[in-house]
Amino acid sequence: MPIEKVAVIGSGVMGSGIAAQIANAGADVVLLDIKVEGKNLAADAVEKMLKTDPAPFMHKRNAKRITCGNLDDDLALLGECDWIIEVVLEDLKIKHATYEKIDAHRKKGSVVSSNTSTIPLHKLVEGFSDEFAADFLITHFFNPPRYMRLLELVVSDKTRKDAAAEIREFCDVRLGKGVVQCHDTPGFIANRLGVFWLTAGINEALNQGVSVEIADAVMSKPCGIPKTGIFGLVDLVGIDLMPHLAESLLSTLPEQDAYRDIFVDYPFVHQMIEAGYTGRKGKGGFYRLNPDAPKGVREKQALALKADAFNEAQYGKADKPKLPSVDAGKKGLRAVVESEDEGGRYAWAVFKQTLHYAASLVGEIAENIFDIDEAMKLGYNWKMGPFEMIDALGPAWFASKLEEDGQSVPGLLRKVGDDTFYKIENGARHYFGTDGHYHPIKRPEGVLLLRDIKLSAEPVMKNGSCAVWDIGDGVLCFEHTSKMNTFDEQIFEILNKCIKTIGDGSGDYKALVIYNESSHFSAGANLGLALFAINIALWPQVEEFIAMGQRTFMALKYAPFPVVSAPSGMALGGGCEILLHSDAVQAHAETYCGLVEVGVGIIPGWGGCKEMLLRFQEQERAAFGKQVEQHGKDAMWFAPDTTPMGAPRRAFETIGTAQVAKSADEAKAIGYLRKSDGITMNRDRLLYDAKQRALELAKDYQVPEKIEVVRLPGPGGKMALDMAVSDLHKSGKATPYDIVVSDHLATVLTGGPDADWTRPVSEDDLVKLELREFLKLVKNEGTLARMEYMLNNGKPLRN
Numbered sequence: 001m002p003i004e005k006v007a008v009i010g011s012g013v014m015g016s017g018i019a020a021q022i023a024n025a026g027a028d029v030v031l032l033d034i035k036v037e038g039k040n041l042a043a044d045a046v047e048k049m050l051k052t053d054p055a056p057f058m059h060k061r062n063a064k065r066i067t068c069g070n071l072d073d074d075l076a077l078l079g080e081c082d083w084i085i086e087v088v089l090e091d092l093k094i095k096h097a098t099y100e101k102i103d104a105h106r107k108k109g110s111v112v113s114s115n116t117s118t119i120p121l122h123k124l125v126e127g128f129s130d131e132f133a134a135d136f137l138i139t140h141f142f143n144p145p146r147y148m149r150l151l152e153l154v155v156s157d158k159t160r161k162d163a164a165a166e167i168r169e170f171c172d173v174r175l176g177k178g179v180v181q182c183h184d185t186p187g188f189i190a191n192r193l194g195v196f197w198l199t200a201g202i203n204e205a206l207n208q209g210v211s212v213e214i215a216d217a218v219m220s221k222p223c224g225i226p227k228t229g230i231f232g233l234v235d236l237v238g239i240d241l242m243p244h245l246a247e248s249l250l251s252t253l254p255e256q257d258a259y260r261d262i263f264v265d266y267p268f269v270h271q272m273i274e275a276g277y278t279g280r281k282g283k284g285g286f287y288r289l290n291p292d293a294p295k296g297v298r299e300k301q302a303l304a305l306k307a308d309a310f311n312e313a314q315y316g317k318a319d320k321p322k323l324p325s326v327d328a329g330k331k332g333l334r335a336v337v338e339s340e341d342e343g344g345r346y347a348w349a350v351f352k353q354t355l356h357y358a359a360s361l362v363g364e365i366a367e368n369i370f371d372i373d374e375a376m377k378l379g380y381n382w383k384m385g386p387f388e389m390i391d392a393l394g395p396a397w398f399a400s401k402l403e404e405d406g407q408s409v410p411g412l413l414r415k416v417g418d419d420t421f422y423k424i425e426n427g428a429r430h431y432f433g434t435d436g437h438y439h440p441i442k443r444p445e446g447v448l449l450l451r452d453i454k455l456s457a458e459p460v461m462k463n464g465s466c467a468v469w470d471i472g473d474g475v476l477c478f479e480h481t482s483k484m485n486t487f488d489e490q491i492f493e494i495l496n497k498c499i500k501t502i503g504d505g506s507g508d509y510k511a512l513v514i515y516n517e518s519s520h521f522s523a524g525a526n527l528g529l530a531l532f533a534i535n536i537a538l539w540p541q542v543e544e545f546i547a548m549g550q551r552t553f554m555a556l557k558y559a560p561f562p563v564v565s566a567p568s569g570m571a572l573g574g575g576c577e578i579l580l581h582s583d584a585v586q587a588h589a590e591t592y593c594g595l596v597e598v599g600v601g602i603i604p605g606w607g608g609c610k611e612m613l614l615r616f617q618e619q620e621r622a623a624f625g626k627q628v629e630q631h632g633k634d635a636m637w638f639a640p641d642t643t644p645m646g647a648p649r650r651a652f653e654t655i656g657t658a659q660v661a662k663s664a665d666e667a668k669a670i671g672y673l674r675k676s677d678g679i680t681m682n683r684d685r686l687l688y689d690a691k692q693r694a695l696e697l698a699k700d701y702q703v704p705e706k707i708e709v710v711r712l713p714g715p716g717g718k719m720a721l722d723m724a725v726s727d728l729h730k731s732g733k734a735t736p737y738d739i740v741v742s743d744h745l746a747t748v749l750t751g752g753p754d755a756d757w758t759r760p761v762s763e764d765d766l767v768k769l770e771l772r773e774f775l776k777l778v779k780n781e782g783t784l785a786r787m788e789y790m791l792n793n794g795k796p797l798r799n
Contacts, residue, residue, distance in 0.1 A: 046063050087115040121184045183364065189365050214319075239282075466479060479517075488526045530542065558703060570592050586686065587680070603744055
């Protein structure tokens, strides 16, 4: 049966977070917890999430999809639910008591799952009917559920295949999860390997006398691991959680498991927990902020490790290590572990154990190496999974190094021999199986990845900043490849070539998708390049660069074929402006877009001001149309938000405060996306969905008409906006240079000095006005100071 309504039992951090993500997916949720006199635990949890940052909800209105109740009075609500998720304490007796209540009230055929990460599935269903066991499985979410993509799925030989398929599809398509099927073993995949890796990392730092700063500096970006490294990650998840994870694994792992050999119950860990040093959620952890630093100064301190003791005197100013092993990351993982410094020796010791452990578990924890790699990439955000890491080292080299160090070589590593765990055959990626043969990686239906296309294709066109790919069915895909996917002249050159190549859609191609598979869509203009030109007063080049961007984005908007942008991650400044000029946007749910130019002392120069004005005016006309429809001739001549200042005021507030949407859902509410724009929950499905949208638009595509009449208030409207900024300055909410930037922004948004509500301007007039006011700002010392500060410090200057 299709899943329309879901129940979550348990409203702790994990349970409430799962409920929020299901609500984000547009499904109704029942959230139940135990009954406590005078309290509603579930309702309190939802209220708390509305104030949490980062936000569990993609939009606050999604909280309204959650019905809260308790396990005494509201069990009847379970009869309406298609899927019931148990997220109660990791205690088998409590879980069994909860299942008895669920089974007595659920409807026939509903699926029941546990979020456990410690209790085997066969123990969870012990004593229950075959019917219950057939409907039961494990769905292990990672915290926080909105942001962590991994979902580990565990089924038994009794679980209905159709039940597992329904949950897999819902979690994949609706919740945006990377679903990895695991065997019913302790810790499943990610935590089994992840906890081993963290333990090995802590052990080796103590054994080798390596500081936490050096350990994290090398065991992070140089190795394709998030910047938290080992100790930063333990601080993030909570030092107090580590003993619980260890206890859970030790109580269920096989007697000969390698984790038992490396586990050490360090006294200092318990002492830290007792003193309240539990990581970021406590007073600090392996890192903390200096409590004695002057007010307003954030000084990071690191703990000097001692296995048998902890006290606050062990904290000192955190270093930023500069080591050959850290720099070696640019050359690859092998260069890191071969570095002859303390970072290199540390990295080798940790990876030697971790990768050996991973290679010994294939077949036990998962069916194949691909599932293990996917689990570690999705659950721990590693850029490479353990077997991709072994390939980067060279399997034969790794095996010989293990033998040199007196370690056994796992059977699968010996079996792959001089080959690699992954290879490309017939333009497709294959993995090495436990049977000694290579098997193709099969993508689910509806998944289209540019990295797969690249295995068997050459770009249609490319240069140093971008590439264009044929993604089939007459659709081209434009891909940024520049640093941070910023815009430069080479980008505009290729976009214009795309427009000429596709033409009127009657040839080989009929649509364009703008997309890439980086962490972020685009950070906008290449600020470093712009600053260089400004510093040496290359004003004609600066003007041409901005004008070239304007011409290109306008050409995309009025191209004789559909343009669909498919952003994910940050789409800021110019990255947001290209979305505004697209026929449609198919956004990943985790898209963070905004016009943030004021932070570097400029205004949007590639049509952002114009497009926000036009978009808000379009919304006003639609609202007025509804009023007329409802009230006929009695409707006001101006709808409430269709005064001359309506759209300029909204655009001024949005751009002037550099408002950034923290989700695609929020981007619709702000106005960066239209109501008709699509949202894709699963990142791997984004390109496919964007391509389908482009093909749909290509049918009988009509070029939009250029806008010749834009009514704006002119100088009178600008005066009103200036007064608002002046009031903000008086109250300390706007800086002196904010006033300068806002003055130019207000000029554009009100149509310039010659505009008036009775004297409309055109779209082209607004483009020229944007360029004129932009060029005035870039010649100002205040703007130069903001640009330099942003490049040097990564945050805006409040001058």
